[in-house]
Amino acid sequence: MSVREITFAEALREALREEMLRDERVFLLGEDIGLIGGVFKVTQGLYEEFGPERVRDTPISEEAIIGAAIGAAIAGMRPVAEIMYMDFLMCGADELINHLPKIRFMTGGKLKVPAVIRTQCAFYRYAAAQHSQCFPAFLMNTPGLYIEVPSTPYDAKGLLKSAIRDENPDIFIESAALYRVRGPVPTEEYLIPLGVADVKKEGKDVTVFAFSIMVHVALSAAKKLEVEGISVEVIDPRTLNPFDKKTLIESIKKTGRLVIIEPDHKTAGVGAEVTAIVVEEAYDYLKAPVVRLAAEDIPAPFSPKAYNAFLPNEERLINTIKSLVKRSK
């Protein structure tokens, strides 16, 4: 299998293109995704290749975009809708929360809704409180939605292809901060099953649970700690629903310590749920309390100085791990 380095955005584009070539029911809709290839250029070139019917520019109408994706999906199509910023998902919240995850259930399984809603959390864009949000825990708390949170180009491509083929509604959460990150991606086709976490780095002293952009922070911290003799295992869930408890708990059994680093708010965030899972199902293996490093419980500030401190970072992660290992020797 030959492998080359491509960016996260290129990996997503390849996934979309391959699935559109493979299945004529797949089509894209969203704001500015066609003519200009998207404001983040993820869909660049697809409008030229597939035409305006299958790469549909839409008005600024999130309710109608998500609603139309639902309608097309229940009528047998495979829509992939793009919502430019995760914040804007809330503009379409009625369709996103009251309809998308509930239609299969409410109809006693008569309908299925194989729609994908792609969106992105704009980390480090200093875009203030309405263009910076990350609220996957809200979606985890809404039964009926699959949630993908890829961190690498490899995962992004494999997960997006699986999400498009999957029969359930998927919320596919990307990040503009990752679009230019490069990584190895095979030229041959591959899929990543939904609900299988990836051990991004093996280690034996402490488990770091991280998703999306925080995986890179965790890996960088792990590398530095290795030099100091602390062996860090990095677990990337890749999907938050289905959630792979098994891989996480196996890791806790090995390390006995868990640090969560997450880009969403701390209170009732993803880390709160992960902590609860570990306390309920692996308490006996813990050598130390679980520690959460999360975004502050305030809306995202604009000031870069303030924003950079608002999100957890590598330095804090390194210090946290060091003191945790020290106190629980």
Add this chain to the structure above:
Amino acid sequence: MDVKSLSKELLLDMYYKMVLIRRFEEKLVELYRIGKIPGIAHGYIGEEAVAVGVCSALRRDDYILSTHRGHGHSLAKGVDPKYLMAELMARKTGVCKGIGGSMHSTEPEVGVIFSSAIVAGSIPIAVGVALAFKMRREDRVVVSFFGDGATNRGTFHEALNLASIWKLPVIFVCENNFYAISSHVSRFVSAKEIVDRAIAYNMPGKVVDGNDVLAVYEVALEAVERARKGGGPTFIEARTYRWLDHGMYYLGKYRPDEEVLAWKQRCPIKLFKERLLREGVVTEQELERIDARVLQEIEEAIKFAEESEETDLEFTKQFVYVR
């Protein structure tokens, strides 16, 4: 519309469907009061001519999307009353297996693709279904039913705009019964007439007497034909009245007695029956036979529902995800 230009079979079917809806809803009220139907439910009595007039203009493979007040739409499109009754009674044999209840009737086989209980919530979904038909070059059309209150939601406006710019085969049917729960349209609709809202979305808008089934049928037929030929969406405002309160409970006095009485005197079933007999296209006996058949069907539906198994928690869990 000239009654004599229509087949007797169609006319009798329209009459049958209207009476079926009326008797079904009367039973709903009765069963609700004695606690045999749980949850919340909304009656369609008084509005039968809209659902029947519109659905009579559709093919079986055309789709409709319905609302919280949806029993009439489902029955008019051909849902078997026994499966709908079983749903209302929360049985596994129900149209949504006892998981959806009154407000989510879905039976794609006969063209009821989905019903949403969120006011205006099914309108953008109808637009998406129409998009699927158009992309696949199918000559099917979609009808989106909603009430006057829905036209004040943003999602209504987003959906109509999208349907218009994409020229989709969808017919928007606003059942204007003049009251969004307690609020009269004159208080909350800024447009002079609801139908004027169609102008903003560059689509034809028609007002029709929603208590005259043939008038509704005629307007719907034209809109369906236009949509089927690629002419795009149409907006129909059918003016009608609900005889019952918003739901199953008395919410207070917000409608003058004379108004309620005047509309009841214009009962859509009575009007249609009188016309059919006056024009001599059917006999009294033929209609009585239908009346008797409906009563029997409703009794059978109740029996079927009551004999069906109640939906339990474990059973429901398999329908959240496709695994």
